[in-house]
Amino acid sequence: MDATLRGVGVSHGVVIGEVRHMGTAVLEPPAAQIAESEAPREQQRARKSVEAVANDLSARGNLAGGEAQAVLEAQAMMAQDPELMADVERRIAVGSTAERAVYDAFAAYRALLAGAGEYLAGRVADLDDVRNRIVARLMGVPMPGVPDSDRPFVLVARDLAPADTALLDPGLVLGFVTEEGGPTSHSAILARALGVPAVVALPGACEVEEGTVVAVDGSTGTVSLSPSADEQAALRAEAEERKAALEAARGPGATSDGYKVPLLANVGGPGDVAAAVEAGAEGVGLFRTEFLFLDDSTKAPSEEKQVTAYRQVLEAFPEGRVVVRVLDAGADKPLDFLMPGDEPNPALGVRGLRTLLDHPEVLQGQLTALAKAAEGLPVHLEVMAPMVADRVDARAFAEACRSAGLQAKAGVMVEIPSAALRARSVLQEVEFLSLGTNDLAQYTFAADRQVGAVSRLQDPWQPALLDLVASAADAARAEGKSCGVCGEAAADPLLACVLTGLGVTSLSMGAASIPYVRAILAKHTLAQCERAASAARSADSAQEAKLAAQAVLSGE
Ligand SMILES: C=C(OP(=O)(O)O)C(=O)O
Numbered sequence: 001m002d003a004t005l006r007g008v009g010v011s012h013g014v015v016i017g018e019v020r021h022m023g024t025a026v027l028e029p030p031a032a033q034i035a036e037s038e039a040p041r042e043q044q045r046a047r048k049s050v051e052a053v054a055n056d057l058s059a060r061g062n063l064a065g066g067e068a069q070a071v072l073e074a075q076a077m078m079a080q081d082p083e084l085m086a087d088v089e090r091r092i093a094v095g096s097t098a099e100r101a102v103y104d105a106f107a108a109y110r111a112l113l114a115g116a117g118e119y120l121a122g123r124v125a126d127l128d129d130v131r132n133r134i135v136a137r138l139m140g141v142p143m144p145g146v147p148d149s150d151r152p153f154v155l156v157a158r159d160l161a162p163a164d165t166a167l168l169d170p171g172l173v174l175g176f177v178t179e180e181g182g183p184t185s186h187s188a189i190l191a192r193a194l195g196v197p198a199v200v201a202l203p204g205a206c207e208v209e210e211g212t213v214v215a216v217d218g219s220t221g222t223v224s225l226s227p228s229a230d231e232q233a234a235l236r237a238e239a240e241e242r243k244a245a246l247e248a249a250r251g252p253g254a255t256s257d258g259y260k261v262p263l264l265a266n267v268g269g270p271g272d273v274a275a276a277v278e279a280g281a282e283g284v285g286l287f288r289t290e291f292l293f294l295d296d297s298t299k300a301p302s303e304e305k306q307v308t309a310y311r312q313v314l315e316a317f318p319e320g321r322v323v324v325r326v327l328d329a330g331a332d333k334p335l336d337f338l339m340p341g342d343e344p345n346p347a348l349g350v351r352g353l354r355t356l357l358d359h360p361e362v363l364q365g366q367l368t369a370l371a372k373a374a375e376g377l378p379v380h381l382e383v384m385a386p387m388v389a390d391r392v393d394a395r396a397f398a399e400a401c402r403s404a405g406l407q408a409k410a411g412v413m414v415e416i417p418s419a420a421l422r423a424r425s426v427l428q429e430v431e432f433l434s435l436g437t438n439d440l441a442q443y444t445f446a447a448d449r450q451v452g453a454v455s456r457l458q459d460p461w462q463p464a465l466l467d468l469v470a471s472a473a474d475a476a477r478a479e480g481k482s483c484g485v486c487g488e489a490a491a492d493p494l495l496a497c498v499l500t501g502l503g504v505t506s507l508s509m510g511a512a513s514i515p516y517v518r519a520i521l522a523k524h525t526l527a528q529c530e531r532a533a534s535a536a537r538s539a540d541s542a543q544e545a546k547l548a549a550q551a552v553l554s555g556e
């Protein structure tokens with residue numbers, strides 16, 4: 001394998017550490033037959049694995065505490081269910097291997113649960129996790145999910161889903177490398193939220209041996225395998241230099257001639273607020289509320305839980321602007337209790353606002369909780385809907401906000417080309433736009449944001465995407481309303497200048513990117529940004545657009 005691998009750098013910084021692989025879902029064990037004489041030994045193996053997994057789940061529960069503990073304890077009990085164990089032993093007695101017997105016994109139990117009413121059906125995913133753990137242990141392969149380690153590591157995975165990462169310990173993950181995923185995948189978003197370097201769409205990532213020391217450069221997209229001590233020292237020195245240069249820039253976002261571009265943070269909940277405040281965010285431009293809903297995929301969180309979480313975020317930005325996005329469920333953010341039946345193409349199906357309009361009680365619940373959370377606070381609360389296609393959608397959302405009695409500006413995300421093309425019509429119903437360039441790229445180029453093979457088309461430098469941004473920004477200017485960017489495009493410092501030149505009025509990104517964007521904006525005038533924007537739009541490819549903008553901004 002080459003000493004240096006190349007992918008797409010999606011979260012700045014350099015980190016050096018040992019590789020730990022994300023355990024993949026367990027494959028189906030082969031249905032091999034064992035001799036009768038081997039049965040007692042296989043039964044003992046099964047019992048021991050079940051016990052070890054149950055102990056491990058309880059131990060993790062003790063460490064985690066709170067709601068996570070209750071979930072992990074319930075899983076430990078599932079693993080030790082006596083009827084399940086009896087079924088495993090019966091299957092071994094008639095010739096199954098221990099792993100196959102566990103697999104089949106759990107399948108039978110799973111079918112029972114799935115048909116036993118909504119609450120138990122919702123536990124199927126937990127049961128599958130228990131089964132995967134026991135089977136993995138019996139087969140001697142890594143445990144599914146985030147690896148256990150008491151030392152910090154570089155997490156390598158095929159790709160990461162929000163549910164995989166909900167339990168990640170940010171103190172242990174030095175950086176991410178994924179084989180799949182593009183610049184807008186969840187791996188990339190999460191890495192930026194945690195402020196750790198990340199490289200995605202890296203061919204061969206999954207073949208890097210466990211324990212290999214790697215140097216991950218999230219700015220250039222390179223991953224060096226087993227770097228020498230000299231190489232490690234050089235990389236560390238370079239990273240330190242970059243960090244010091246960034247820390248020198250402070251204050252609100254503005255171009256060198258004083259044109260203000262508020263720099264806001266993307267957050268997933270109260271846990272991200274400290275980093276946002278620390279980075280000098282002037283508010284929140286995107287509060288992704290999905291993360292609140294991930295703990296229990298069978299129902300919406302209680303009003304009380306929602307109010308507490310929203311209020312913690314709102315209180316962190318007194319007098320600031322906080323833009324909350326109502327639940328964006330579906331496609332890449334699945335939630336069992338809101339999923340429509342089988343859809344051939346979920347990204348084009350019922351998701352985002354469409355899901356909420358099918359479940360008005362969930363939308364009303366969220367809006368009411370937001371109204372309560374903001375009571376008595378001086379914050380400028382704004383609320384926006386994801387996946388809005390047209391004026392009809394925008395009107396439905398604005399009406400829902402009014403009927404919840406919410407004292408907040410209502411806006412929409414521009415993530416579907418139709419909304420960008422007809423932004424003036426959409427703006428007749430709402431007070432602001434926020435460009436979700438991740439989905440906007442996905443839908444403009446018909447390129448799934450989770451598929452590494454099409455990451456070329458996910459590149460937000462694509463001139464067609466810039467045209468759509470310009471169209472939305474022009475419409476907002478004509479209507480005297482604001483139009484920010486909260487997709488990952490805003491986190492690319494050079495592109496942030498271009499977006500400013502295209503007329504967007506604020507930039508929202510993972511907290512770790514704010515210093516980079518602040519520093520570059522402060523070096524250029526608005527007129528330079530505008531020239532860079534038109535040079536980029538005149539190009540015919542993402543690469544040419546970037547080079548053209550670079551040339552203008554470096555004064556060539
Ligand atoms: C900000 C966006 O939303 P998400 O990444 O959560 O889909 C987007 O699509 O650009």
Ligand SMILES: [Mg+2]
Nearest residue numbers: 415436438439
């Ligand atoms: Mg989106």
